[in-house]
Amino acid sequence: MNSRKVRVRFAPSPTGPLHIGGVRTALYNYLFAKKHGGDFLLRIEDTDQNRYVPGAEEYIIESLKWCGLQYNEGVGLGGPHAPYRQSERKDLYKQYADALIEKGYAYYAFDTPEELETIRKQLEAQKITFQYNPATRIRMKNSLTLLPEDVKNRLAAGEHYVIRIKTPEDEEIRVNDLIRGEVSFHSSLMDDKVLYKSDGMPTYHLANVVDDHLMEISHVIRGEEWLPSAPLHVLLYRYLGWEDSMPQFAHLPLLLKPEGNGKLSKRDGDRLGFPVFPLQWTDPKSGEVSSGYRESGYFPEAFINMLSLLGWHPETEQEIFTIEELAQAFSLERVNKSGAKFDPEKAKWFNHQYLITKSNAELAACLKTILAEKGIQTNDCKVEKVCELIKERANLIPDLWNQSDYFFIAPETYDEKTIKKYWKENTPALLNELKNLLLSLNDFEKETIETATHRYVEDNGLSMGQVMNAWRLSLVGAGRGPGMADIASVLGREEVIARMDKALKALG
RNA sequence: GGCCCGUUCGUCUAGUCGGUUAGGACGCCAGGUUUUCAUCCUGGAAAUCAGGGGUUCGAGUCCCCUACGGGCUACCA
Numbered sequence: 399m400n401s402r403k404v405r406v407r408f409a410p411s412p413t414g415p416l417h418i419g420g421v422r423t424a425l426y427n428y429l430f431a432k433k434h435g436g437d438f439l440l441r442i443e444d445t446d447q448n449r450y451v452p453g454a455e456e457y458i459i460e461s462l463k464w465c466g467l468q469y470n471e472g473v474g475l476g477g478p479h480a481p482y483r484q485s486e487r488k489d490l491y492k493q494y495a496d497a498l499i500e501k502g503y504a505y506y507a508f509d510t511p512e513e514l515e516t517i518r519k520q521l522e523a524q525k526i527t528f529q530y531n532p533a534t535r536i537r538m539k540n541s542l543t544l545l546p547e548d549v550k551n552r553l554a555a556g557e558h559y560v561i562r563i564k565t566p567e568d569e570e571i572r573v574n575d576l577i578r579g580e581v582s583f584h585s586s587l588m589d590d591k592v593l594y595k596s597d598g599m600p601t602y603h604l605a606n607v608v609d610d611h612l613m614e615i616s617h618v619i620r621g622e623e624w625l626p627s628a629p630l631h632v633l634l635y636r637y638l639g640w641e642d643s644m645p646q647f648a649h650l651p652l653l654l655k656p657e658g659n660g661k662l663s664k665r666d667g668d669r670l671g672f673p674v675f676p677l678q679w680t681d682p683k684s685g686e687v688s689s690g691y692r693e694s695g696y697f698p699e700a701f702i703n704m705l706s707l708l709g710w711h712p713e714t715e716q717e718i719f720t721i722e723e724l725a726q727a728f729s730l731e732r733v734n735k736s737g738a739k740f741d742p743e744k745a746k747w748f749n750h751q752y753l754i755t756k757s758n759a760e761l762a763a764c765l766k767t768i769l770a771e772k773g774i775q776t777n778d779c780k781v782e783k784v785c786e787l788i789k790e791r792a793n794l795i796p797d798l799w800n801q802s803d804y805f806f807i808a809p810e811t812y813d814e815k816t817i818k819k820y821w822k823e824n825t826p827a828l829l830n831e832l833k834n835l836l837l838s839l840n841d842f843e844k845e846t847i848e849t850a851t852h853r854y855v856e857d858n859g860l861s862m863g864q865v866m867n868a869w870r871l872s873l874v875g876a877g878r879g880p881g882m883a884d885i886a887s888v889l890g891r892e893e894v895i896a897r898m899d900k901a902l903k904a905l906g
Numbered sequence: 907g908g909c910c911c912g913u914u915c916g917u918c919u920a921g922u923c924g925g926u927u928a929g930g931a932c933g934c935c936a937g938g939u940u941u942u943c944a945u946c947c948u949g950g951a952a953a954u955c956a957g958g959g960g961u962u963c964g965a966g967u968c969c970c971c972u973a974c975g976g977g978c979u980a981c982c983a
Binding site: 409410411413443444445446448449507509510511514518525526527529558559560562575578581582583584587588589591592594595596597599601602603606621622623624625626627628629649651652654707708709711713715717731732734735736737738739740741743744745746747748750754788789790791792801816819820851852855861862863864865866867869870871874876877878879880881882 | 907908909910911912913916917918919920922929930931932933940941942943944945946975976977978979980981982983
């Protein structure tokens with residue numbers, strides 16, 4: 399049992415965009431599979447037709463692709479256990495529900511949703527929560543209480559029914575969790591969950607267990623919200639006769655809101671100003687747009703690296719990992735038990751770490767896209783040079799533009815603070831002298847400019863600050879950016895002189 | 907309400923076999939480098955290990971209780 403091949407799955411429900419908690423679950427599954435040379439599958443759990451959201455499945459697939467979480471089998475790819483979409487496996491599940499009934503581990507229930515709702519409401523008034531369980535099922539309308547003849551007639555008449563598990567009355571059910579250790583539940587507190595719905599679809603519980611078994615899943619790595627139903631799943635494996643090959647469970651802690659309490663939700667992102675989704679998502683019904691990491695200018699490697707450390711810690715203090723290194727270092731034993739609050743600031747730091755290691759050509763490609771959107775014409779050589787100069791200053795891809803705009807567009811305004819600090823009475827005279835000096839140079843290479851301007855400062859007993867910062871103000875419009883010789887050489891002599899003239903005119 | 911899980915600097919966390927000045931990272935602050943910003947370097951503040959009881963020569967580490975947080979409690983996943 400322990401020597402069997404590692405096969406894990408990511409099994410989202412297409413009810414909307416995948417949020418970063420889901421991506422992390424997929425990531426941990428992926429890393430675990432990679433680490434053990436196993437398989438990683440994508441299964442779509444669309445057994446609830448009412449909650450189906452168009453585009454969600456495509457979104458999930460595209461997200462995994464962007465993150466680089468390549469799966470070996472699954473929706474869109476196929477594989478030996480196809481189909482991988484539960485709605486397409488619909489016919490498969492009924493036989494297992496029937497088998498359970500036959501063995502006496504499940505039963506038909508004819509109570510309508512309305513009837514159950516009424517009972518719930520009545521009990522709620524008495525502050526009692528209704529549970530369909532060993533204690534109450536004898537009072538309900540099901541094949542345990544009805545005459546066999548009656549049941550047969552109802553079924554023959556096509557009456558709506560569900561199939562519920564027959565929970566044992568007094569049994570301790572132990573679930574071994576790879577992250578939490580042994581967790582036990584008492585069966586008397588569990589309910590007779592519906593396994594098969596009246597619409598002919600299985601519920602998550604049945605479909606999940608059946609598919610995991612059929613697909614030979616060795617480890618179920620999923621969110622903590624599933625821990626309470628784990629004993630039900632254990633029971634199902636047992637009743638279906640699959641206990642020997644039951645997968646091992648690992649329930650991941652949840653991702654929490656950055657501030658306040660509660661788990662991270664769709665709303666938090668845009669309220670707090672950071673994405674909760676890997677990709678931008680437009681709600682097909684409301685048209686509401688939620689931002690994504692990709693569109694916000696994160697690199698997938700950085701995004702993945704950041705997520706990997708949210709709830710897991712390697713043995714060393716290394717923080718920057720390629721996905722291969724992550725797979726190598728990953729282990730479920732080192733996954734935390736407690737929920738993690740997401741920190742947008744650290745996410746930016748991660749991106750910066752990746753951004754500065756990118757080649758100038760790669761960054762230039764990113765910047766060129768932005769320039770094109772803005773309709774700015776330029777040449778590749780310049781864009782690459784600009785990227786080299788400003789990469790230390792950028793966190794996200796859009797910063798490539800935010801930190802380099804002045805290379806492409808002359809300043810329209812001049813920063814007040816910088817004016818106050820560096821634009822003195824003698825500044826115009828200095829800039830005019832500097833202008834003449836620049837005009838007299840044989841070429842406009844960085845080194846030439848640097849040598850000449852430095853000598854000018856020295857020969858005239860000036861300070862670097864008073865000359866360079868005023869010059870900077872005239873070319874950039876503010877006190878930021880790389881060295882002046884760099885900026886000037888990229889801008890070119892003509893543009894530099896024009897900007898100096900413009901500043902002299904504007905600031906006097 | 908019931909059941910289950912959790913609780914180390916603001917945040918992510920190290921700490922797995924009980925003996926540490928409780929370590930790192932992000933962020934923050936200060937200083938340095940730099941013509942500015944950013945980077946970089948150095949330093950700093952920051953957790954009485956949720957609280958209280960035990961066990962022990964000794965507990966963040968083991969046990970119990972309490973508090974707080976979270977999850978689940980659908981013919982949703």
